[in-house]
Amino acid sequence: xxxxxxxxxxxxxxxxxxxxxxxxxxxxxxxxxxxxxxxxxxxxxxxxxxxxxxxxxxxxxxxxxxxxxxxxxxxxxxxxxxxxxxxxxxxx
Numbered sequence: 001x002x003x004x005x006x007x008x009x010x011x012x013x014x015x016x017x018x019x020x021x022x023x024x025x026x027x028x029x030x031x032x033x034x035x036x037x038x039x040x041x042x043x044x045x046x047x048x049x050x051x052x053x054x055x056x057x058x059x060x061x062x063x064x065x066x067x068x069x070x071x072x073x074x075x076x077x078x079x080x081x082x083x084x085x086x087x088x089x090x091x092x
Contacts, residue, residue: 003045005038047090050065055081 003011012034019025029032030086059066066073085092 005042008041009034009038012041013081048092051081051084051088051090055084 011040015063016025016030016037018033020027040061058080059073059077065071082092
């Protein structure tokens with residue numbers, strides 16, 4: 001995960017503050033809501049981490065072909081990740 005728990009809590013706090021300020025939500029139990037939003041953020045980042053691992057494993061099986069055909073690994077990684085994310089319903 002690229003962000004640690006404190007960073008995700010801060011991000012959740014900023015999101016909630018903005019939603020409350022704009023009148024989009026009414027937060028009666030802010031600490032519980034902050035905890036829930038933080039949990040959702042952690043889960044979403046973990047989904048992306050698992051997706052990245054799946055892409056790495058998939059590409060590692062085809063490394064010889066990637067090298068032979070002189071395919072740029074990062075470009076291929078991005079394309080495969082986008083395709084798998086779409087198939088699995090993961091929003092990047």
